[in-house]
Amino acid sequence: MAKRDLGKYQPLSYFQLMEASLRELLVEKRIVTEAQIAAEVEDMRGRTPERGARVVAHAWSDTAYKKRLLENGTRACEELGLEVPALKLVVVENTPQVHNAIVCTLCSCYPRMLLGIPPDWYKSRNYRSRMVREPRTVLAEFGLKIPRSVQIRVHDSTADMRYLVLPMRPEGTEGWSEERLAALVTRDSMIGVSLPKRPGTRP
Amino acid sequence: MIPPRFKTGDRVRVMKSYPPGHLRTPYYIRGCEGEVERLCGAFPNPEELAQMRDGLPAQPLYRVRFRQSEVWPDYRGAAADVVEIEIYQHWLEPA
Amino acid sequence: MGGQPAGRIEPTEHDYEDWERRVDAMAVLLWGLKGTKRLCTVDEHRRAIESLPPKAYDTMSYYERWVMALAQCLLQRGVITTEELARRMAGAAGSRSRHDMGGLPAKKVEPSEHDYADWERRVDALAVLLGFMKILSVDQRRKNIEALPPEAYDALSYYERWVMSLAQSLIQRGVVTSAEIARKMLEVEKRDPA
Numbered sequence: 001m002a003k004r005d006l007g008k009y010q011p012l013s014y015f016q017l018m019e020a021s022l023r024e025l026l027v028e029k030r031i032v033t034e035a036q037i038a039a040e041v042e043d044m045r046g047r048t049p050e051r052g053a054r055v056v057a058h059a060w061s062d063t064a065y066k067k068r069l070l071e072n073g074t075r076a077c078e079e080l081g082l083e084v085p086a087l088k089l090v091v092v093e094n095t096p097q098v099h100n101a102i103v104c105t106l107c108s109c110y111p112r113m114l115l116g117i118p119p120d121w122y123k124s125r126n127y128r129s130r131m132v133r134e135p136r137t138v139l140a141e142f143g144l145k146i147p148r149s150v151q152i153r154v155h156d157s158t159a160d161m162r163y164l165v166l167p168m169r170p171e172g173t174e175g176w177s178e179e180r181l182a183a184l185v186t187r188d189s190m191i192g193v194s195l196p197k198r199p200g201t202r203p
Numbered sequence: 204m205i206p207p208r209f210k211t212g213d214r215v216r217v218m219k220s221y222p223p224g225h226l227r228t229p230y231y232i233r234g235c236e237g238e239v240e241r242l243c244g245a246f247p248n249p250e251e252l253a254q255m256r257d258g259l260p261a262q263p264l265y266r267v268r269f270r271q272s273e274v275w276p277d278y279r280g281a282a283a284d285v286v287e288i289e290i291y292q293h294w295l296e297p298a
Numbered sequence: 299m300g301g302q303p304a305g306r307i308e309p310t311e312h313d314y315e316d317w318e319r320r321v322d323a324m325a326v327l328l329w330g331l332k333g334t335k336r337l338c339t340v341d342e343h344r345r346a347i348e349s350l351p352p353k354a355y356d357t358m359s360y361y362e363r364w365v366m367a368l369a370q371c372l373l374q375r376g377v378i379t380t381e382e383l384a385r386r387m388a389g390a391a392g393s394r395s396r397h398d399m400g401g402l403p404a405k406k407v408e409p410s411e412h413d414y415a416d417w418e419r420r421v422d423a424l425a426v427l428l429g430f431m432k433i434l435s436v437d438q439r440r441k442n443i444e445a446l447p448p449e450a451y452d453a454l455s456y457y458e459r460w461v462m463s464l465a466q467s468l469i470q471r472g473v474v475t476s477a478e479i480a481r482k483m484l485e486v487e488k489r490d491p492a
Binding site: 106141 | 490
């Protein structure tokens, strides 16, 4: 029997019916099993921004690693034991002169195998339409004002590469452990629409 | 693989064409001129993969950097602002 | 459109232009109707016309629809590639697809997030699994999402678009048929106690 979402006493929508039907047909045809699907759902649940935060914190703590990360993002993730199947990662570094932000105008490309599923707003018409054309206004709407003296680089993920922003390390974190540093790194700072948390802010 | 025609620093122009099919060259960048930031590698052509063909031989893919003020006539951000896009070689001509 | 209300029938005729006659002739030849090699079928042609977005279907003339459909069929069959067409058509103005939205005016970004429902997670998982197994490709998925009529593209949620695309992709690959899906959907619906 098709699995139901608990607590929902509504008839299945056309699309939920479609999902159940395709899944059952594929299982009947022995193309996939229910167990494989369930395992993949769990794998994806396990992919969260914390993984990206670990990469960033390590790069902040180890200059040689940071250099390798900027040269080959995928290999650097794998170096930390992070499984990122099929991901071709390009890491772009924020500096006092440059602020990076990521968008996929054509669909919703995102480093899912590292960070998990992207947020709704990243896939929205409003973000995808405006971010390439008026990044400063969109960032200001997110609460991030970038001075005009700082160059904004918007990366439109149109093809095979996926992007991660390496934010600048917040001041006042000298000597911090990687674990403490990672807790400052938010998903949105790795997309480029905000900055990492500052020391002293509540988690 | 198809041999790369361009290298970092080369000035290129995006073909100004609007054919049917699955494309990964956004509408807004066609006809614009930019600079190659890097060669990302060579990959099977997504236009062909979308038609369930193998997309081979692999096509060089570049990250190309464009000045925002040259892409949008009404751009009001900083003069140095850029947009960087991955574009397949067959969409690029020397500028 | 059978059975829908509509206006008076205008008894218009027009003398076909040369390009329209050539489109008709090309179709006849490509369908193998004159002893030529059949490169695509009338059924593929009809399907391509039916896949045109509603506004395009209504505003295009008969042979404008035919030439778009011919292009799609030839692309699907691999007789021509998008690259070849792009080079030949360079310079001719074209319009945006609904999904190709970079630079269009839009509203304030709502920082919304939602916890994905189980069925949505399963759609994601299925798409990823079938990709790893090389049964479907992400490119084919995107193409089928892009092919949704604009109104559907806008009205459907993210995973609703994915599941429609998944169905189309599986049909195109010959993994399932429309008939199988139809039967199965009725079966699943009957079981649903709600």
